[in-house]
Amino acid sequence: MRLLARSRGLAAGPGARHLSARKRPRKGSKAWLDRHVNDGFVKAAQKQGWRSRAAFKLLEMHEKHGLLAPGATIVELGCAPGGWTQVAASKLGPGGLVVGIDLLEVAALSGGNSRIIQGDFTEAEAQEKLRGLLAGREVDLVLSDMAPVRLAWAGFGWSGPRCGKLGDHDPPRRR
Template sequence: MVKKPTKGIKSGKASGRGYRDLTVKVKTARGRKLSSKLWLERQLNDPYVARARAEGYRGRAAFKIMELDDKYGFLVPGARVVDLGCAPGGWIQVAAPRINALGEAEKKPQGRIIGVDLQEVEPIAGAEIHVLDFLSEGADDRIKAWLDGEADVVMSDMAAASSGHKQTDHLRIIALCEAAAELAFDVLAPGGTFVAKVLAGGAEGTLQKQLKTHFTKVANVKPGASRSDSSEKFVVAQGFRGRGDD
C-alpha cells in the first residue's frame, strides 16, 4: 500500500538530506555489469530516492515538479492539468492535492488532472489516467474530451529510451519535447503553462523559438532534485498566447 504523501512539504524546505548518512557500497555479483552496479549504488545513496520512499512518492522526480511549482506557481486550485507520459505517477501525486483534485479544500475550486501513458499506470486518487500514445492522430481531441475542455497546464517528464550515445539521446528527447509542445498548443487555454524536460546540448533552438512565439514567458531551469551529473533541465513556458495562424 502506498503511503500517502505528506501534505504541505515544500521542496525548498527539505533538500532530501538526512535520510541516509552512510554511503552504501554494492558488491559486484556474478552476472552483474559494472554499469548496473554503479546505478544500484547511486540509487541506494540518493537522498531523493530515500525521501520519495519515506514520503510515499513513486519516484524522485516528484521533487522536481515540486520545486518548479514552488517557484512558478502553475499548479493552483481549480487548474485543469494534463500529464504526458505520466508513469509511474510521481508528478500526478504532487499535482493532485495542489490543484484540489479531490475537492478536500471546500472553499477552493476543484481541479482536474488527466494522465496519459503508453502503459497502464496504477490508479492515483483524484486523477484520471488513460493508456494513450499522445503522438497518435486525434490524441488532442481525445484529451480535451476527457478533460471536458481545454487545459491550464500541460506537463511532461518524458525521456526517450537511452541509446547510450549522448548526442543521439539529446536529439531524441528534443524531438519528444517538440511533439509534446505541439500537443500543448492544441489543448492549452489562453494563459496556460507548458512544463517539460529537455537535455542541455545546443539542439533545442527551434523548440525555444516556438515557445517564445506562443508564450509570454519562457524559463529554463535545473531543479535541485536533478542529479548534478545529469544534463537534464526543464523548460517552463507560461502565458500561452494561443495557437493563432502559426
C-alpha cells in the same frame, strides 16, 4: 495554456523496462542501482509517500513559480511512474483535474481529480481519450519530464523531440 517541459525526446517515460536480451546486469547498471538505493531523494520520496524522487523537482518548481493553481486543468505527457501526476493532483484540490498519458501502465491515484491514459499521446486514439476526459475543459498547463528510451526509439530514426503547436504560453489562471 502554458508548456513546461524538460524533454530530451519522446520516450516511454521513467521506469520503462530496458529492451535488452542481456541476462546479467552491466557494471554500470549495478552502479546506478547502488546509487539509486542510497539516494537521499529516493529515500525521502518513499518516506513521504511520493511515487518517485521526481516529485521533488515539481514541488520545487511550484514553490518558485506557483505553477499548480487550485482548480486548474493539467495534462502530463509521459507520466510514468506518476510522481508528477501525484504532486499535481495534491495541489489542485477537488475542482482541479490532472490527466496523465504514458505508453506504460500507471497505477491510478487515489482521489477524484486525476485520470491516467495508457497510450501514445501522438496517436489519435489517445488524443480522443484525452478530449473525452477533459469534457470541454480548457487546459491550463502541460507538464512533461520525459527522457528517451534510446533502444525503444532507435528504429524511428528520430534525432530529437517532435512536438506540435500546443498553444499560447500564458501563466495558469488563478481560480
